[in-house]
Amino acid sequence: MSTSFDQKLFEDELSLRFEKTQLDNKDPVYEAAVYSLFSGGKRLRPAMLEMAYQLFTDADVDVCRPFQYAIEMIHSYSLIHDDLPAMDNDELRRGKACCHIAFGEATAILAGDLLLNAAYEIMTEACLAAGDKRSLSAMKVIASAAGGRGMILGQSRDLAFEKRYSVTAAEIEEMQELKTSALIRAAFLAGGILGACNADEEDLLYEFGSKLGLAFQIRDDLLDTIATTANLGKSTGKDERDNKKTYVTVLGIDRAGQRLAELSNDAKVILMKLEELAGVDTSKLRLLTDKLETRRM
């Protein structure tokens, strides 16, 4: 997504680091976790974390790496569990069979658990090694976004909405704020904190992440409607069939598109404020915002 984020390098390092969290690398749960973690994800959240980090420091990415690994593992665990038959009952993810299709349900549940726990193992070790408050603050931001004040509550709302006849646009936005924006926002916040941004800069990163997260989700919902399964690598048209409540199923394609444009614009206004306040170059984040608004997968 960024010109600076080296995805290939990141993948290799992630693989090496994740191996250390396991005693038995032949165990099916570990294999299932690896299968899902390395299934062609865009590594969007780690890239976001790194971009935010590099706004405020020239220091090596070694400092932010463990948090990049962790946030991708948390994202990956959430996809595995969300795809389960009892939840969204999906079969295809990133063009491959979902974890529970490939490895069975029990192994998939445990693989999700493993990834969530491994995220914290890695962050805890990073905090011990760094011995500073910033690392712990970054872990706190990520932990809070992943939990009952964030992603998990969002997934619960999403499931509840499926059973309701109608849901308002405001309710959709609040749900997606939790389900998707929370972790995306945490990526920017954690990156900023690790890069030693100040409280005002943190506030702007928070606002930017909120807008961009929502925009990302609306684009996702639009793609579910307008893209083909082959292009997207996951089942499309599923939201409608499953009675999923999204911006698109509730407000239609046109109004969802308008809201996407509005949010992307808001996000770029916040970037200008950040440039003024911090004197940093936010061009990569502006480019990212544009790319996410028009992405085809």
Next chain:
Amino acid sequence: MSTSFDQKLFEDELSLRFEKTQLDNKDPVYEAAVYSLFSGGKRLRPAMLEMAYQLFTDADVDVCRPFQYAIEMIHSYSLIHDDLPAMDNDELRRGKACCHIAFGEATAILAGDLLLNAAYEIMTEACLAAGDKRSLSAMKVIASAAGGRGMILGQSRDLAFEKRYSVTAAEIEEMQELKTSALIRAAFLAGGILGACNADEEDLLYEFGSKLGLAFQIRDDLLDTIATTANLGKSTGKDERDNKKTYVTVLGIDRAGQRLAELSNDAKVILMKLEELAGVDTSKLRLLTDKLETRRM
């Protein structure tokens, strides 16, 4: 379990602290997590952590509380996920319907996820507040025990054994070492570390926890065979029916009982070494070892 561990007080404090990890306390996932977390557990791991802590310090339990909460939440999450239809397919736990029976499978999966994540939210905040290396080391010990080098790998082995015709006693012990001992050992280790024990004392706590954890599990397996469902509050005779591999199903009641006595004795020998080395009073831990060896539920 201990004369000093105030379970009622602990329950009240746990409830208050857990509430803070949630944005919406009416959400079914939160309700399901509360249902499972407060379902009459013995709070054995928090009691163990506190006992180990108090071996080495007279300081207030405030310091070890967050880690007691966390370890109980991790235990509770593991029970919710282990009971799921895709895993052990249980219906009864502590005399009540299992979480997925009471709240549905999707909510139960998320409630487990919530508890695991909340454990880390609470420990991270405790580490931030304490600002010392000991808290982070305690979190690391717990995180490692819960993950792919501990509990999750143990559960994976346990599931794999069900499909095998025969399993050796050594394999059973290795599996239970991971599935049950790892977290019990982590309780003692984390307590000791928070109480500022030294490396030699840590080693003895590690050994003691390993023995006691295995002894606890064998007693659990014996109770599955000899107790009634009404007494135990969970389905009995299930191990045999499910082709579960335990000390009892593999070696029979008598040899399992012998191994239990042997492990309990080993544990008490280690306590004597700890008394000699550290000059601490381990009588509560000796009492606990005796109680666990002969417990009826």
